[in-house]
Amino acid sequence: MTGSRKLLIFGGIALAAFGMLYGLQYALFVEHQTLDHMGGSLAQSFAAAASRNLAQSQAALEQYGDTKYDYVRQVDAHSHWIGLAMLMIVLGVIFQRVNFSEGIRQLVAFSLLAGSALFPLAIILQTYHHGAMGLKALAVVSSGLVIAGLTATAWGFARPRTAA
Amino acid sequence: MPATPKSFPDRASSAPAKPALALAPHFAPMSARRLYIFGGIALIAAGLLFGDIFAVFILHQNAALQGEALIAASRAVAAGNAAAVNDVFSHLGNVLEDRGTKVDAHVHMIGAGYLALLLALVQPYIALSRQTKKSLATLFIAGGVFLPVGIFLIHYVGLTGSPFTAIGWASVLADSAGALLILVLIVQAWGFRQYLRSRQLSEPELPALERSGDSMPRRALLTGGTILVLLGFLHGAYYAGTLLYEHERMETEILQRLINAATSGNLDVVTTEVNNFGGLAAARAVNIAAHSHIIEFGLLAMLLSFVQPFVFLSEKWKRRWVKLLLGGSVILPVFVLLELKLGLLAGGIADVGGLMVLVGLVGMLVGILRYSGGLDVENYVESDAAEGAL
Structure with a gap:
């Protein structure tokens, strides 16, 4: 088995297991509390408005927005880690059909693995630093790595067979 | 009694190009690969069916209920009735949980099916005994069934009889099933590591595209x-x-x-x-x-x-x-x-x-x-x- 296939299959299985572990710990220790907090903040915002306490209502609404911002990204990171991992395993099984030299295949595989690991990580880190430009840039670059890797893979599939 | 092996099926019109036994080593009876393929496709099909039923009969109705709840909450705000607001949001929480758990059940059932198909592909590179692989496959399919079932039941079981403050028995079932899937994946990764050391395929690889007649x-x-x-x-x-x-x-x-x-x-x-x-x-x-x-x-x-x-x-x-x-x-x-x-x-x-x-x-x-x-x-x-x- 070539190095590029090993990288994709082993990396994919490891990333899938990591994504699932992350989802499990989130479901066990964070999710229910976060959902309660999110619903509670929105309810509190309306209740405060009913009591004509508009400052408290606005503060609770902002809290709702922040909590939802975090929740959406936590769930997105979990699903993207596992989804991208599955794609890597599939590609790993057929990567010998990508008609490039093994050196280029390894570069493409590394691009896919690095992008798949870093993209969800950048999403999660945004929950600690809302709107940080550096983390947004990391998310853009890492997703670009995955898209570039997949485009190269599709091109490799389409290229005529050579002895390479 | 002696018998003559014959090709199947009898109807020539529906016969594939290759004799069935040509691929027999790839698809041994009750092998891990067979369990993963059957179980995986069944999970995906069930997840798709559930998703379609959900989209037709629940999704839009649920969105309407959310809108009604927000109108009711706004009326309570206008009337200055904070207690009514809390009642409305308690109801809205139920509506959102109803939708969220069904979406999650749909997604996780299909996701587990995909993973099962993936594991069917990589079985030749998992250096474990045939029986161990079969047991892992059984555990994986069981986890893939119980995870979405547990998620689906969260809305209906709630915290009934639960010793925990936020997690009900249905969540426990779902989380346990999720842990089972993770455990199987970790053992598979270990088996793959063993393969990398021995370089011995544990079973035939799936037929390559080039060798396939179809x-x-x-x-x-x-x-x-x-x-x-x-x-x-x-x-x-x-x-x-x-x-x-x-x-x-x-x-x-x-x-x-x-x-x-x-x-x-x-x-x-x-x-x-x-x-x-x-x-x-x-x-x-x-x-x-x-x-x-x-x-x-x-x-x-x-x-x-x-x-x-x-x-x-x-x-x-x-x-x-x-x-x-x-x-x-x-x-x-x-x-x-x-x-x-x-x-x-x-x-x-x-x-x-x-x-x-x-x-x-x-x-x-x-x-x-x-x-x-x-x-x-x-x-x-x-x-x-x-x-x-x-």
């Missing part, structure tokens, strides 16, 4: 799947880059305007803002659904390309199922996106797209069942013949 369906699925995944990635990047942050900002702005209008007793503006909120929720939902479905269907097509040699149907029927599956894979996400412009008509067409994928998938599953059943009969006849010769 390569058109495989190639169409592989190429189509790759394109679908790429399109999904590009759409996701577009959504994240141009709409995600704007939608998040708009949500709090709409809610703020809604609360202000309710406080001042302006119920006409309240209704307008609730409609805006519903429209925004719909815009987010259709974009996320289109993104996730097109990628999932692309991945499914790629995975199904590997199992085509085991689909024991005529070339004509194989092509039909492939066209149906790929057609549905395009129709569903495209018409989900068009729901914002065309309304329920597009929603209905999207549901038909989902049904097309489901029918294509079940058609292939039937072909695989025919293959395995025929293979087992041939094995039985051969062993019977060997005994007779003795």
Whole structure:
């Protein structure tokens, strides 16, 4: 088995297991509390408005927005880690059909693995630093790595067979 | 009694190009690979069916209930009744939990099915005993069934009889099933590490595309799947880059305007803002659904390309199922996106797209069942013949 296939299959299985572990710990220790907090903040915002306490209502609404911002990204990171991992395993099984030299295949595989690991990580880190430009840039670059890797893979599939 | 092995099925019109036993070592009776393929396709088909039922009978009705709850909460705000607000939000929480757990059950059932198909592919590289692999496959399929069932039950079981403050028994079931899947994956990773050290395949690899006599369906699925995944990635990047942050900002702005209008007793503006909120929720939902479905269907097509040699149907029927599956894979996400412009008509067409994928998938599953059943009969006849010769 070539190095590029090993990288994709082993990396994919490891990333899938990591994504699932992350989802499990989130479901066990964070999710229910976060959902309660999110619903509670929105309810509190309306209740405060009913009591004509508009400052408290606005503060609770902002809290709702922040909590939802975090929740959406936590769930997105979990699903993207596992989804991208599955794609890597599939590609790993057929990567010998990508008609490039093994050196280029390894570069493409590394691009896919690095992008798949870093993209969800950048999403999660945004929950600690809302709107940080550096983390947004990391998310853009890492997703670009995955898209570039997949485009190269599709091109490799389409290229005529050579002895390479 | 001696018997003469014969090819199956009897009807020549439906016979595949290759003799069934040519691929027998790849698909041993009750092997881990067989369990993963059957279990995986069954989980995906069940998840798709559940998703279609959910989309037709629950999704839109649930969205209407959310809008009604927000109107009721705004009326309570206008009346200065904080207790009524809390009652409404308690009800809204139930409505959202009802929707969320069903979406999660749908997603996790299909996800577990995909992973099962993936594990079927990598079985040759897992250096574990045949019995261990079979046990792992059984555990994985069991986990793949109990995880979505547990998630589905969360809304109905709640915290009944639970010793925990936030987690009910259904959550415990779902989390335990999830842990089981993780455990199986970790053991598989360990088995793969063992393979890398020994370099010995534990069973034959799946037949390569080049060696397959029925390569058109495989190639169409592989190429189509790759394109679908790429399109999904590009759409996701577009959504994240141009709409995600704007939608998040708009949500709090709409809610703020809604609360202000309710406080001042302006119920006409309240209704307008609730409609805006519903429209925004719909815009987010259709974009996320289109993104996730097109990628999932692309991945499914790629995975199904590997199992085509085991689909024991005529070339004509194989092509039909492939066209149906790929057609549905395009129709569903495209018409989900068009729901914002065309309304329920597009929603209905999207549901038909989902049904097309489901029918294509079940058609292939039937072909695989025919293959395995025929293979087992041939094995039985051969062993019977060997005994007779003795």
